[in-house]
Amino acid sequence: MNKRFLAAIFLALFASGSATLEASEFTDKYIEALDENDFVKQTTLIEQNKDKLPAEIKGLVDEAISPNTPKEEKTGKFHIAELLARAYKDISGDVTLIKEVKKKAFDAQLSAPVKSTAVNGVHTIEMPKATAAVKNVFMPDNIVIRKGETIRWVNTDAITHIFSAMQIISTGGFSSKSVEAGGNFEFKFDKPGEYFYLCFIHHAMVGKVTVEE
Ligand SMILES: [Cu+2]
Structure with a gap:
């Protein structure tokens, strides 16, 4: 994965000015591992925090769709949520979360119904x-x-x-x-x-x- 792109996501997620953002320690560490291109670290983090993932993913999606989140940060949040949801699918076999994230990310691109x-x-x-x-x-x-x-x-x-x-x-x-x-x-x-x-x-x-x- 493109390192500069991930660095940009990292910056978008934690850029100053978004004092309301409370990135969890887990998400924080996961993004760090992505940024370092450290696959082992990513996998270990996912496995150790398996039970936390659904809540983490839901939190990221909620932040992404919140009207208080600047537009330029939304894509990064959806991206991380999707990566986590895919990882969750891989270890649990449950496709519900990845579908939910994809639907919400899609909805975010649309006008009001x-x-x-x-x-x-x-x-x-x-x-x-x-x-x-x-x-x-x-x-x-x-x-x-x-x-x-x-x-x-x-x-x-x-x-x-x-x-x-x-x-x-x-x-x-x-x-x-x-x-x-x-x-x-x-x-x-x-x-x-x-x-x-x-x-x-x-x-x-x-x-x-x-x-x-
Ligand atoms: Cu066309």
């Missing part, structure tokens, strides 16, 4: 033409619909987008083919749940569909 009204059972999500302010987005990016309704993604952008539900954290799968400029893609949601999806070409282009009963 929009309850959409279907027209003849169909909702429209636009992939609009890029402007100076925004490009490569789904509009809306966080939509709430009812079971049995359809979403039509309409590409009014000048470029192609290809998007797909993230299998690990989504209720079910869907996959658009290549949606070229002027094209569209439709999917009918018969199963209630949460569908997290992203564009293969533009990884920051993310969206979520919540299907209610």
Whole structure:
């Protein structure tokens, strides 16, 4: 892992000015071990603190989503939470935590959820033409619909987008083919749940569909 990147995370986590941050001794030591690229130290720490991990991970996620946490620190916290959750999965076989962290990190990238009204059972999500302010987005990016309704993604952008539900954290799968400029893609949601999806070409282009009963 890139040492400079981890050092940046370390700084982001413990930068002065965030007096409210109470990093636990464990997380502190774990980040140190990451920064030193010391795999044995990381593994030992994880094994010795196995029982503490769920609470540590939850604490990091809570800090990451807190409105009091500066934006530039959020990514670092989610990153450490994800590393710990993956380590927890490896030793316990329990995938609940890693899924939770991934969902929360995904949610943090989205706008507030929009309850959409279907027209003849169909909702429209636009992939609009890029402007100076925004490009490569789904509009809306966080939509709430009812079971049995359809979403039509309409590409009014000048470029192609290809998007797909993230299998690990989504209720079910869907996959658009290549949606070229002027094209569209439709999917009918018969199963209630949460569908997290992203564009293969533009990884920051993310969206979520919540299907209610
Ligand atoms: Cu795209």
